[in-house]
Amino acid sequence: MTGLATAFGIDTRLGDLQPEFWQAAGETLLMATTALVLGGLLGLALGLGLYLTRKGGLYAHRPAYVVLNVVVNFFRPIPFVIFVAALQPLARVVVGTGIGTPAATFAIVVAATFGISRIVEQNLVTVSPGVIEAARAMGASRSRITFGVLVPEALGPLVLGYTFAFVAIVDMTAIAGVVAGGGLGSFAQRFGFRQFDDVVMWASILALVAFVMVIQLGGNLLARKVLRR
Amino acid sequence: MTAPLVELRGVVKEFPGARRGDPANRAVDGVDLSVEPGEIFAIIGYSGAGKSTLVRLVNALEPVTSGSVVVDGVEVTTLPEKGLRELRLGIGMVFQQFNLMESRTVWGNLAFPLSVAGRSRAEQQRRISELLHFVGLADKAHARVGELSGGQKQRVGIARALATEPRLLLADEATSALDPDTTRDVLDLLARVNRELGITILLITHEMDVVRRIAHRVAVMEDGRVVEQGPTVDLFADPRHPVTRRFVGTVVDDLPDADTLAALRARHPGRFVRLALRGHEVRQSEVFATLLRHDVAFELVYGGIEEVQGTTFGNLTLALTGDAAAIDRALAEVGALVTWTEVA
Ligand SMILES: Nc1ncnc2c1ncn2[C@@H]1O[C@H](COP(=O)(O)OP(=O)(O)O)[C@@H](O)[C@H]1O
Ligand SMILES: [Mg+2]
Numbered sequence: 001m002t003g004l005a006t007a008f009g010i011d012t013r014l015g016d017l018q019p020e021f022w023q024a025a026g027e028t029l030l031m032a033t034t035a036l037v038l039g040g041l042l043g044l045a046l047g048l049g050l051y052l053t054r055k056g057g058l059y060a061h062r063p064a065y066v067v068l069n070v071v072v073n074f075f076r077p078i079p080f081v082i083f084v085a086a087l088q089p090l091a092r093v094v095v096g097t098g099i100g101t102p103a104a105t106f107a108i109v110v111a112a113t114f115g116i117s118r119i120v121e122q123n124l125v126t127v128s129p130g131v132i133e134a135a136r137a138m139g140a141s142r143s144r145i146t147f148g149v150l151v152p153e154a155l156g157p158l159v160l161g162y163t164f165a166f167v168a169i170v171d172m173t174a175i176a177g178v179v180a181g182g183g184l185g186s187f188a189q190r191f192g193f194r195q196f197d198d199v200v201m202w203a204s205i206l207a208l209v210a211f212v213m214v215i216q217l218g219g220n221l222l223a224r225k226v227l228r229r
Numbered sequence: 230m231t232a233p234l235v236e237l238r239g240v241v242k243e244f245p246g247a248r249r250g251d252p253a254n255r256a257v258d259g260v261d262l263s264v265e266p267g268e269i270f271a272i273i274g275y276s277g278a279g280k281s282t283l284v285r286l287v288n289a290l291e292p293v294t295s296g297s298v299v300v301d302g303v304e305v306t307t308l309p310e311k312g313l314r315e316l317r318l319g320i321g322m323v324f325q326q327f328n329l330m331e332s333r334t335v336w337g338n339l340a341f342p343l344s345v346a347g348r349s350r351a352e353q354q355r356r357i358s359e360l361l362h363f364v365g366l367a368d369k370a371h372a373r374v375g376e377l378s379g380g381q382k383q384r385v386g387i388a389r390a391l392a393t394e395p396r397l398l399l400a401d402e403a404t405s406a407l408d409p410d411t412t413r414d415v416l417d418l419l420a421r422v423n424r425e426l427g428i429t430i431l432l433i434t435h436e437m438d439v440v441r442r443i444a445h446r447v448a449v450m451e452d453g454r455v456v457e458q459g460p461t462v463d464l465f466a467d468p469r470h471p472v473t474r475r476f477v478g479t480v481v482d483d484l485p486d487a488d489t490l491a492a493l494r495a496r497h498p499g500r501f502v503r504l505a506l507r508g509h510e511v512r513q514s515e516v517f518a519t520l521l522r523h524d525v526a527f528e529l530v531y532g533g534i535e536e537v538q539g540t541t542f543g544n545l546t547l548a549l550t551g552d553a554a555a556i557d558r559a560l561a562e563v564g565a566l567v568t569w570t571e572v573a
Binding site for chain 1: 288290313314315316317318320322324326328329330331332333341342345346373389393399
């Protein structure tokens, strides 16, 4: 590859940087999947909390709803580039370090939790209240209604919502460099952008784009399968 | 007499006003009624009358504001959460919009109440095939809900409501989303549920035709109150309250309004009387024979004969011509056979 680029008169170190490139790709994958799994679960819990405690909900509880709502509304709009830095002290407590991939992953998980909670809440709202009423009329417990009716009924849109969230998570991993978190984003910055090495930069971009496309495709396929049941 | 299966006494349900400070909205305002075991009891009323709210108090989907609701001898207004779940296992419910789970097949929808009731896999299997046969959907077991027609969806809804062998079935506008043919099929199915399985049905509707077809007794609701109730035949034959009259008028059109009457008078000479034919006492041939015996000529100018719950009744408006004294004598005899009134 370097040979080819040199032949065209392009000066690039991509060939030499291959180990770093693969390491960065691995870091992105690690951060993104950890955030999807943990942030996904926590976001589901928080989203359910928002949905169930709201007025008319199965566990309607105004104070609880107000608290959850204010917390989500407060944290969600914070730009991630600031959020990741602001969360460093907490990261030290929770994952033992304020820098590196673990600290960045921690921040992404927290941000993803808030973001996903709203996606979950919005998708649960689309479930017909009549279906829930029918389940109540059959004597189903609230927890059975939640996990046996509510979540399965919203599963199609939820899968699409999680796909959307995963793309946003990949976006966040690109900012992990702020706390030396590594990943393809900071690789592109360090060895591409700052070194004026366009080939390195575009290689990283292409890798990220390919990653996002695969996720999107997989998510769409899965959602279609779920919706077609 | 056996105890009623459902007994409401002084039931009130208020919803808080839309905004703080708004007066409470009394959706149900002091209702007394009882549903006897084995009957089909209908509640009819216009939209907003409080019918859905009332029926949702029976299985305690909503708490009452005051009053007493007794189902099968159990006061439901004071039941704790666990008791409520047991109560609801014994009450099936059918909805206007079917409310089936789109994420499950027909089979999966029927399995849900059974697993709520803690039935084993084998029992579920057996019961589901039984239910599917009963509602005539054995070939749709593995269909997705989205593939079914409205009528088929409601059959699944009814099968689901019957899954745990309830004594009582609540049906809230079960046919209101269906076309007339499908409505008839679903009503037939409900009648079968009542007749063959002996399940008591409390049904809500805004269509008098539904009442006429299957209800044994009916209560008419307006503004949260029951304004009239009684056996269906009686209400059809002799509606007292204006709302009842309007509902009866939607299916039975045997009383001419003022304009029609004026037009009839212009075309027919003679004295107008109305015969009220009621159920088994109807002796039309004797009535007509009496008129003929007195040399009174008669013309049937308006009216009809209706069939309600297996009973015949109707209002016939006759124009009588002949000697005035003979008409009086004839009507005196007719009065012993049927009720007649002078048409003003
Ligand atoms: N959950 C609710 N919250 C507030 N008001 C309600 C609620 N359910 C019904 N109502 C009100 O109660 C009244 C009766 O409604 P409903 O029982 O649905 O009437 P029907 O079924 O006869 O059309 C209406 O004024 C309606 O707005
Ligand atoms: Mg209603």
